[in-house]
Amino acid sequence: MNRMRKLKYLDYWLLVPYMILSIFGIVMVYSASADIGTQNGGSPGSYLVKQAIYVVLGLMILTVMVLMNLQKLRDKTVLKYAGYVALGSLFLLLVMGQTINGAAGWFHVGPVSIQPAEFVKFYLIIWLANVIAQRQDRIQLEGWWVTMRQPLIICCGIVGLILLQPDLGGATINGAIIFVMILASGFNSRLAKTIFVGAFFIIVGVFFPILIKISELGFAKNVYQLQRIVAFVNPFEHSQSVGQQLVNSYYALSNGGIFGVGWGNSIQKTGYLPEPNTDFIMAILAEELGLITALAVIMLLFVIILRTTLVGVRSNSTYQALICYGAATYLTVQTLFNLGGVLGMLPITGVTFPFISYGGSSTWTLALVLGLVMNISARQKRYRATH
Numbered sequence: 001m002n003r004m005r006k007l008k009y010l011d012y013w014l015l016v017p018y019m020i021l022s023i024f025g026i027v028m029v030y031s032a033s034a035d036i037g038t039q040n041g042g043s044p045g046s047y048l049v050k051q052a053i054y055v056v057l058g059l060m061i062l063t064v065m066v067l068m069n070l071q072k073l074r075d076k077t078v079l080k081y082a083g084y085v086a087l088g089s090l091f092l093l094l095v096m097g098q099t100i101n102g103a104a105g106w107f108h109v110g111p112v113s114i115q116p117a118e119f120v121k122f123y124l125i126i127w128l129a130n131v132i133a134q135r136q137d138r139i140q141l142e143g144w145w146v147t148m149r150q151p152l153i154i155c156c157g158i159v160g161l162i163l164l165q166p167d168l169g170g171a172t173i174n175g176a177i178i179f180v181m182i183l184a185s186g187f188n189s190r191l192a193k194t195i196f197v198g199a200f201f202i203i204v205g206v207f208f209p210i211l212i213k214i215s216e217l218g219f220a221k222n223v224y225q226l227q228r229i230v231a232f233v234n235p236f237e238h239s240q241s242v243g244q245q246l247v248n249s250y251y252a253l254s255n256g257g258i259f260g261v262g263w264g265n266s267i268q269k270t271g272y273l274p275e276p277n278t279d280f281i282m283a284i285l286a287e288e289l290g291l292i293t294a295l296a297v298i299m300l301l302f303v304i305i306l307r308t309t310l311v312g313v314r315s316n317s318t319y320q321a322l323i324c325y326g327a328a329t330y331l332t333v334q335t336l337f338n339l340g341g342v343l344g345m346l347p348i349t350g351v352t353f354p355f356i357s358y359g360g361s362s363t364w365t366l367a368l369v370l371g372l373v374m375n376i377s378a379r380q381k382r383y384r385a386t387h
Helices: 004-009 012-039 046-067 076-095 117-134 136-142 144-163 169-182 190-216 224-233 242-255 281-316 316-342 360-386
Strands: 098-100 104-110 110-116
Touching: 004 360, 012 046, 012 117, 012 281, 046 360, 076 104, 076 117, 076 144, 104 117, 104 316, 110 224, 110 360, 117 136, 117 169, 117 316, 117 360, 136 144, 144 169, 169 316, 242 281, 242 316, 281 316, 316 360
Parallel strands: none
Antiparallel strands: 098 104, 104 110
16 A cells, blocks of 8 residues: 555544543643642743653654554564563663653663563564464464464563562553463363463452552561552552552542632642652542543543444454454553553552653653554555545
């Protein structure tokens, strides 16, 4: 397909929500971060300028991905060296990563902090989709475990390196992407399914309650990840320490009600709620603009997720379908983790809200993934128009 002709077949069910959410994200980052910028000795608009640059660069990345020949992403050399960069950066983080919120998950490059675990999501999607698509016949002939054993070990190694930072949220999202793509690959081993289901119930029924008990006994004083469990179990008892984020998130949601207190009028962003422009930006949004606006934002994101899934279902290509399923999983799990933390339904994992939270790495990764889905959608629309 002529690259520029792809623009004729743009999927507006994806592009329009993306543009609305990205622009709205800039507005909310400015509102949520104005006080932080002043307190840090900068200007109220310092985060606004950065986020606007991130979004503009993200739009350029999305355009490149829409116009790109998908075969270039399947090139063995490209995938091999991208894998080296991904694994190498995760190893380096353990040695020289910048620690933010208890996890050494960032490289500081000038004024920008790069989070490799974000870009690994994109790499895992394109690499695993290619591996599975190339081995479809072998899966049928030799069995799933024999064929996919080596890629699965590599995936576990990647997730393990992210977990060592420790970045539980990033590790879980990448793990979910891998799990869904594996299920969609023709995964039919009864033994393996039993192991997966058993591991899930062990985590939920045994491991998680043990963590809660540890937090209640006070053993988590100097362990950041366990402190988050403490905050989840009883935030008000620790409202002046580890429960501060969740308690002030509740206050923000309560203050906002249905219609909000007005844009820019949040009380909790003025030093009460940590991370108001990143992890807890949805709490500030709900406080200022109310429940109705928060639900509208969630619905726009739901449209993107639903459309991405539909593009995958309609695809006749295993590779393209798996990319869409991986992208939909990424967006869904990240959204649920962020909202779960804001609402106190899940422990806080330091996960940003897609398109709305401040951050270059997340903005660019979302553009990479969504641009790829839009590329696939354009191919489908052109095929239907010419056949």
